[in-house]
Amino acid sequence: MSETTLAPAPVEVQKGWGGQSVPRKEDKRLLQGEGVFVDDVKRHGMGYLHFVRSPYAHAHITRVDVSAAEAIDGVYGTLTGEEVAALTDPFFQISSVPGANIKDYALALGKVRYVGEPVVAVVAETRELARDASELVEVDYEPLPAVVDARRAQDSETPVLHDDAGGNLMWTGLYKWGDLDAAFAEADRVVKIPELHFHRFNSTPLECDGALVEFNRGVGQWTIHTNNQFPGFAAIMMGPAMKVGLDKLRFVTQDIGGGFGNKITSHPQLVVCCLLARKLNRPVQWTEWRTDFHLSMSHGNERWFEDTEVAVKNDGTLLGFRTKALDDAGAWLRYEPLGGVIWAQVTPGMYRWRHIELEFTQVATNKAPVSPNRGYSRMQHLWFTERVIDIVARELGLDPVEVRKRNYIRAEDMPYETPNGCIYDSGDYAAMLDLALELIDYDSIPAKRADAKERGKLLGVGIGSTLDSGTNNFGQSRLINPELQFSGNNEVATVKLDIFGEIVVTLGTTPQGQGHETTAAQVVADILSCSVDDVHVRAGHDSYWNSHAGFSGTYASQFAVTGLGAVKGATDMLAAEIKKLAGAVFGGVPAEALELADGGVRIKDNHDAFLPFMACGAIINANNAGLPEDLDVTLNCRYVYRPPFEVPDVERKFGNLTLTYAAQVHVAVVEVDPETGAYEIVDYAAVDDCGKRINPQIVEGQVMGATAQAIGAAIHETYEYDEDGNLLTPNFYDYHVPHALDMPPLATGAIESPSPFTPLGTKGMGEGGGAGIHAVCAAIQDATGAIVTDSHNPYQRVWRLLQERA
Amino acid sequence: MDVTVTVNGTAYERDVEPRKLLIHFLRDDLDLTGSHVGCDTGNCGACSVILDGVLVKSCMLLAVQANGASIETVEGLSEDGELTPLQQAFNEHHALQCGYCTPGMLMSATALLRESPSPSDEEIKKALQGNICRCTGYWNIFEAVKSVAK
């Protein structure tokens, strides 16, 4: 059902653990049902929390009365928006004006702005009782008209969500590089595309959000067991709002059931849990149900690209484009408007055009708040560039394969500086395309097309090429708001030798299935020349380990660079210390004469002089008399990886925004039933290049998962609202994600173009850049002959395309 | 109401409200947290268990309906803490990433292999159709199950 072809790697075959598909350490507990997910954590006397949520998309709150609910025996207490406003400051806003002016509290205050918005929290002895009691909370609303179409959000007669912002405009910026007038003058043709639309969906991790929060009254500290995947961000948002130092917020995660970016903005709900844990003096447990998640958590950016004009030569060379990007942020800016700049990591996509103008506008609407979703903001933009390429090819009557190859940035141009100063580190896109076409047996397509026609079907082939930019320079936030004081990035790891020589690693990351324990162990084992089985990586994340920094978490395709960079740094430190210690113990032998091997350290020219790790650990921890006074060795090493970034030039909107650029090229083959518009994917190939792969099987797993999610989004998954702001797909019954029978055959391939910028030559990967969406859209366009302008193509839309064509 | 169930060979007797779902009974009352909740409409299968030899979604049954039944959950699959061939196959084929759907997948695969020790590719997909995975795309799961087929 899936096979992997490895294209010739440009580096020598690795010895050691790096490059091997080591079976995962994480698996044993997960396979035995012994994983610890947040809902598995229990505390004596804990209260269960249920949110009363808004039934209206837009309404004034005129009255809140919790007395009937609180009177129920077994209800421990409640929390309202008024209380939250008294106890906390509004959340910090990333945006500059006008978005900066909105006041975001952990519960709705005065107004509700989307269906499902939390209004009151009820805590009770059992889950069922909390749910029952919530029905006794009385909330009176005065409904207002709902803003559901971002294109109408700035019309004068459209209601305003946030009076403090003076309108529904949240942020706008103009990006302009190169000389677009010259490009249009030089062009043979200008291809115009009135409207392209990228739809709203997300990755629906199987485990929803959740938390169990305890408050330690004695020291005023909260322990937040949760599955938030970016505790660094949550802390920065929660601390100032709650008016406490960040050390008062201890985040503990172990196993997380998928994140995909959708578990970054749970901080409002976490604040509610914290306030209630303190108010009620008992642990508070919150489980987010599936419908709650769909209604309220982390929708992906819905974005229109309007009035696009593309300057092209007759031979298909792309010179430049201008477009207006309109982004729908939903009701609140929780991580937005960072989406307004993050797309610029991949401004030209994979292509060599130099003249680009993009006006980005983000508005608020009465829908769930948007926040990062796998491929965050780059996926939307890359989909746009792929649509442009295919539409241009069609307009010019050229082969989409040839037009791509003509315009792809070339391997010999790498490292390549884009028009806005980002540096693509390495990659050979043309070779990836060739490999993908080979995997799909592209030469057989004409015969397959004819065969499909005999059976009454329309066959189509489509290419989706994409980038996975990884390791953010958070300085790009200054392009959104020049007053922000963020820049660079970091991640932390510690590696130590315990008293009995056990190698113990802690990470700052919060993996949700990416296999960090295993890949980190591989890197450590290679440096210390031991077995991966001897390396114990602690599961999850805990602020108490002091193994985190401001940007710690697992998001944005960066672990292989930042996380493993930190692991390498810490292990290199440890290796050096081991040699220093051994050198002293051996009576003054210099480090160059020593090597690590066989679970210990020895003199290169005399293997009999050998100190096992156990001895090293014992000496430092329990038997350290007689060591030289100036011996600076602890065997407990903490390293903060810091990628090499500068603060971007805010004026010119220029500078390197991400350190690495993994790439994927996908090809999809579809068969469309012209009578119904129903279609299936009959063949599929995905080629990935993420530089050096520490664990190829884990990398391939990420490629597969991203492919499946992209296919789901392309065909069935959508968050659609009616005109009153009701979400029409609030659960898995109507929001159809791919199941086993939906999966096409899949062939995968890989190329390794190491990154020259990272400690291990790796590139972050995992998000996958939505290549499946780009490929399916292209395949439908090929099958139907109609121009595809929407990222979401359910059967009904395909049928309409065929009708309009006829 | 009184409920007596046997889970993974151990007998339990509890007093539960009729409205309590079997999945919550297993997780909250019996502390068997291996089976998971992934949705609220019976679509995801993360709660799948085998009840009197039949694969069911435990979120679609009341605990009281299981009175007198014998239930198998993921915790009962391995013996003496060692992974079974099916579990090993999942590990070797990287058939799990976050692990949240995995208990349900294992129960569905177990039910399939008991009935059909040499399933075809199509039969494997059909057997796992009621288990949603968002991480793997299913391909490696198919390979893992196929690899332990006779």
Add this chain to the structure above:
Amino acid sequence: MLLREVEYAKPTSVGEALELLAANDGARALAGGQTMINVMKARAASPDMLVDLNGLEELRGIELAGDGTLTIGAMTTYTELIRSAEAKARPILGEVCATIADVQVRNRGTIGGNVCSNDPTNHLPPLMVAVGARMTIAGAGGEREVSAEEFFLGVYLTAVGPGELLTRISVPAGKKDGFAAVTLGADGTCICNAAASVNGAVRVALGCVDAVPVLVTAETPDGVADAVRAASLMPPSDVHASSEYRTHLAEVLATRAAQEAAGR
């Protein structure tokens, strides 16, 4: 996700079940639970009492009479029907049941539950109408039989009244049947479906287009599309299909189901 309080009873005879249903206004039968439990999770409906039919052997089993009539107990699960040797007498039944949802649902969900819930997107209501099934309903006064066409009255509404139970379904002999659907993903919820049966003329029952299955007839499969058009369908619009698209699908699927039936 969390149900309201409810009482629970597990009768040991159909008579006892009928008594419980008749005596308690807010009592509802619990069959496979694959719909009922979901409805209760959403608190869209919250019966005061659930009368669990799963212990009633009288409601299970499939019999094949000499004249080819199949009698299917209302509590027969989809899995039982799919595996039943008797049910192979009318192959379309098992074939359609095998496309419903997934193994877990098929192991608990019942034929009776499917028809009694009469969700417009269900597979079995149009199928029962197409094959000319007859439903036996038991109540305090005894048993009565209604045709499938008379059984389905409205959305979630059937001829089974308060204090009554569907006990069995009779399906006449026949093999020239067809079924066509466009679904939300493989084996998913139907966006539109059609069941056809050929016995001289062609009977096609359309699902998903109205509160109850819509029956059209034609002389031959070629005439089915016209018959569907003549029915002037006004299906609902929802997130999966507009009224216009559903109407179009109905025509196409009706024709395909009829062609499949004629071709057997």
